Amino acid sequence: xxxxxxxxxxxxxxxxxxxxxxxxxxxxxxxxxxxxxxxxxxxxxxxxxxxxxxxxxxxxxxxxxxxxxxxxxxxxxxxxxxxxxxxxxxxxxxxxxxxxxxxxxxxxxxxxxxxxxxxxxxxxxxxxxxxxxxxxxxxxxxxxxxxxxxxxxxxxxxxxxxxxxxxxxxxxxxxxxxxxxxxxxxxx
Amino acid sequence: xxxxxxxxxxxxxxxxxxxxxxxxxxxxxxxxxxxxxxxxxxxxxxxxxxxxxxxxxxxxxxxxxxxxxxxxxxxxxxxxxxxxxxxxxxxxxxxxxxxxxxxxxxxxxxxxxxxxxxxxxxxxxxxxxxxxxxxxxxxxxxxxxxxxxxxxxxxxxxxxxxxxxxxxxxxxxxxxxxxxxxxxxxxx
Numbered sequence: 001x002x003x004x005x006x007x008x009x010x011x012x013x014x015x016x017x018x019x020x021x022x023x024x025x026x027x028x029x030x031x032x033x034x035x036x037x038x039x040x041x042x043x044x045x046x047x048x049x050x051x052x053x054x055x056x057x058x059x060x061x062x063x064x065x066x067x068x069x070x071x072x073x074x075x076x077x078x079x080x081x082x083x084x085x086x087x088x089x090x091x092x093x094x095x096x097x098x099x100x101x102x103x104x105x106x107x108x109x110x111x112x113x114x115x116x117x118x119x120x121x122x123x124x125x126x127x128x129x130x131x132x133x134x135x136x137x138x139x140x141x142x143x144x145x146x147x148x149x150x151x152x153x154x155x156x157x158x159x160x161x162x163x164x165x166x167x168x169x170x171x172x173x174x175x176x177x178x179x180x181x182x183x184x185x186x187x188x
Numbered sequence: 189x190x191x192x193x194x195x196x197x198x199x200x201x202x203x204x205x206x207x208x209x210x211x212x213x214x215x216x217x218x219x220x221x222x223x224x225x226x227x228x229x230x231x232x233x234x235x236x237x238x239x240x241x242x243x244x245x246x247x248x249x250x251x252x253x254x255x256x257x258x259x260x261x262x263x264x265x266x267x268x269x270x271x272x273x274x275x276x277x278x279x280x281x282x283x284x285x286x287x288x289x290x291x292x293x294x295x296x297x298x299x300x301x302x303x304x305x306x307x308x309x310x311x312x313x314x315x316x317x318x319x320x321x322x323x324x325x326x327x328x329x330x331x332x333x334x335x336x337x338x339x340x341x342x343x344x345x346x347x348x349x350x351x352x353x354x355x356x357x358x359x360x361x362x363x364x365x366x367x368x369x370x371x372x373x374x375x376x
Contacts, residue, residue, distance in 0.1 A: 079372060080372055080373055115308070116307065117304075119304065119307040119308065119311060120303070120304060123307060141365065141368065142368060142372060144344050144347075145341065145344045145365060145368055145372060148340035148341075148343055148344055149340045149341075149369060149372075149373070152333070152336035152339070152340045153333065153336075153337075156329050156333045156336055159332075160329055177329065180333055181333055181337060182373045182374065184266070184267060184268055184333060184334055185268055185337070185369060185370045185373045185374065186370065186373065186374045
């Protein structure tokens with residue numbers, strides 16, 4: 001079983017989400033995840049440090065994506081539009097993954113420890129965005145204010161997307177939410 | 189020692205913050221806090237469930253304050269201004285407490301478990317604001333978007349306030365940050 005397994009990561013992820021949904025996160029073991037995926041525990045640990053990481057892998061790639069998009073935004077883009085472009089890029093990553101995202105969110109919502117981990121991830125996302133804006137020459141507190149606001153928009157857009165009664169694109173919901181934010185703050 | 193002690197809560201809080209700063213949160217015991225405050229452990233537990241609650245008490249009162257201010261905002265107030273008034277009310281609670289807030293923040297920043305707890309508190313604050321806006325008839329997603337944005341503004345304003353090189357009012361920094369947000373999102 002030490003040979004390369006086609007799409008081992010995806011199979012482990014799928015098996016883990018199924019088990020977390022059926023039994024709860026705390027009640028699931030790595031051995032059970034590996035068995036359900038038809039793989040060994042050793043293979044599991046080649047991809048994930050522990051069973052929590054199955055829900056939170058890819059964070060470095062996410063931060064890199066955000067950093068790149070903020071850096072590459074046109075020089076004329078305002079701070080909010082520079083981070084808006086980065087949010088759209090994140091949205092595109094989730095294309096075709098709504099069912100997966102919805103399940104993952106349900107698992108997290110059922111477990112306070114995972115909720116805390118998710119909040120830490122969003123805080124890191126805000127910090128990464130603020131740094132990216134800083135490198136574009138956006139001063140403080142505008143950089144952090146824009147970054148925290150963008151993460152607020154993302155959170156709301158993400159929840160709207162996974163709870164929408166019909167299939168829709170996260171990028172589109174993000175765009176709508178950004179426009180709505182502008183209207184809400186411009187109204188006075 | 190079972191008699192009422194003048195300002196026991198304040199003395200325990202002060203003693204706890206000193207010890208958390210000197211030794212770290214994890215290294216401090218309730219017995220040590222009580223001793224430093226010149227009180228008994230029994231008195232400590234009359235005010236706080238555990239040593240973590242010394243840093244997080246008053247949350248119910250905070251949520252009530254926010255709910256009341258949002259409900260009492262003029263009918264003509266926009267959603268962002270209704271929550272802005274609630275933020276100002278929170279700011280007023282911190283008057284004369286900058287040194288305390290600064291110390292508390294340093295203790296939290298040094299401890300991942302406390303950081304997570306603080307993020308949960310801010311998430312509850314956003315949920316309370318969104319509910320309050322809902323009761324004013326603000327529909328979703330505008331209510332949650334406004335609430336999450338307001339909490340983003342509060343976070344940034346709070347950090348600016350405690351790290352400012354001179355003494356300043358949190359209410360004033362909140363007002364400036366709200367205006368800055370409006371400028372940042374209106375610019376495009």
